[in-house]
Amino acid sequence: MIELQNVTKTYPNGTKALKNVNLHIDDGEFVFIVGASGAGKTTLSRLLLREEKPTSGQILVNGFNLKRMPEWRVPKLRRTLGVVFQNFRLLPHMTVYENVAFAMRAVGKKKKDIEKTAKSMLGVMHLDGKENNFPDELSGGEQQRVALARALVNNPSTIIADEPTGNIDPRLSRELMKLLVDINESVGKTVVVITHEQELVDYYRKRVVTLKDGEIVSDRTGGMFDED
Numbered sequence: 001m002i003e004l005q006n007v008t009k010t011y012p013n014g015t016k017a018l019k020n021v022n023l024h025i026d027d028g029e030f031v032f033i034v035g036a037s038g039a040g041k042t043t044l045s046r047l048l049l050r051e052e053k054p055t056s057g058q059i060l061v062n063g064f065n066l067k068r069m070p071e072w073r074v075p076k077l078r079r080t081l082g083v084v085f086q087n088f089r090l091l092p093h094m095t096v097y098e099n100v101a102f103a104m105r106a107v108g109k110k111k112k113d114i115e116k117t118a119k120s121m122l123g124v125m126h127l128d129g130k131e132n133n134f135p136d137e138l139s140g141g142e143q144q145r146v147a148l149a150r151a152l153v154n155n156p157s158t159i160i161a162d163e164p165t166g167n168i169d170p171r172l173s174r175e176l177m178k179l180l181v182d183i184n185e186s187v188g189k190t191v192v193v194i195t196h197e198q199e200l201v202d203y204y205r206k207r208v209v210t211l212k213d214g215e216i217v218s219d220r221t222g223g224m225f226d227e228d
């Protein structure tokens with residue numbers, strides 16, 4: 001469960017990125033977060049990960065109260081979250097396989113388990129044969145799928161994907177979105193997708209939260225055609 005109560009984020013330079021945001025996302029929900037560039041979407045995801053702290057307000061994520069939480073508990077929070085970052089953040093000096101295996105090692109998985117799970121996850125993402133490539137030897141779509149493999153490999157209950165379909169062609173972006181929808185529908189993971197792609201959002205008829213200048217200006221489910 002994700003909950004923001006009266007959350008405001010003002011960066012040190014004075015930019016008000018989020019203003020009094022209230023948002024509740026239940027376990028198992030699929031939610032799109034949309035809004036123009038600069039609306040506060042990435043800021044919202046960084047608050048959920050505790051990469052940033054709110055200036056005021058409460059944030060609850062999967063049973064963690066982010067305000068009161070000491071630093072040493074942050075890794076525990078992050079273990080519940082699989083994240084695809086806006087710019088992937090793949091480790092450039094590690095191979096595709098190592099990028100995924102590293103995430104498993106970081107949470108103390110056994111070597112045998114890592115080998116099996118990392119390989120099969122790369123298979124699911126159609127990355128067979130690319131295991132030994134470095135990120136800069138991959139296409140944008142392939143990099144995105146490595147990022148998704150890494151996000152999923154520790155079996156988090158919640159996936160947060162920031163512009164997962166940016167910079168890839170429309171066919172790949174539909175495929176990737178289908179994967180995220182499948183993950184939500186088949187195993188009931190909570191999925192939060194931040195995106196610019198109105199067409200994809202319209203197609204799936206899921207809950208859509210719209211941010212504008214740091215505020216939630218609409219929150220609706222099941223169709224974008226009843227514009228107000």
Ligand SMILES: Nc1ncnc2c1ncn2[C@@H]1O[C@H](COP(=O)(O)OP(=O)(O)OP(=O)(O)O)[C@@H](O)[C@H]1O
Binds near residue numbers: 011017039042043044
């Ligand atoms: N570290 C920072 N320091 C100061 N201001 C920031 C910082 N990060 C973001 N901002 C500002 O906060 C506002 C929201 O930025 P944010 O990155 O959340 O937008 P976004 O909705 O993700 O945009 P995009 O669609 O371009 O990724 C913008 O005005 C941005 O310039």
Ligand SMILES: [Mg+2]
Binds near residue numbers: 162
């Ligand atoms: Mg962003």
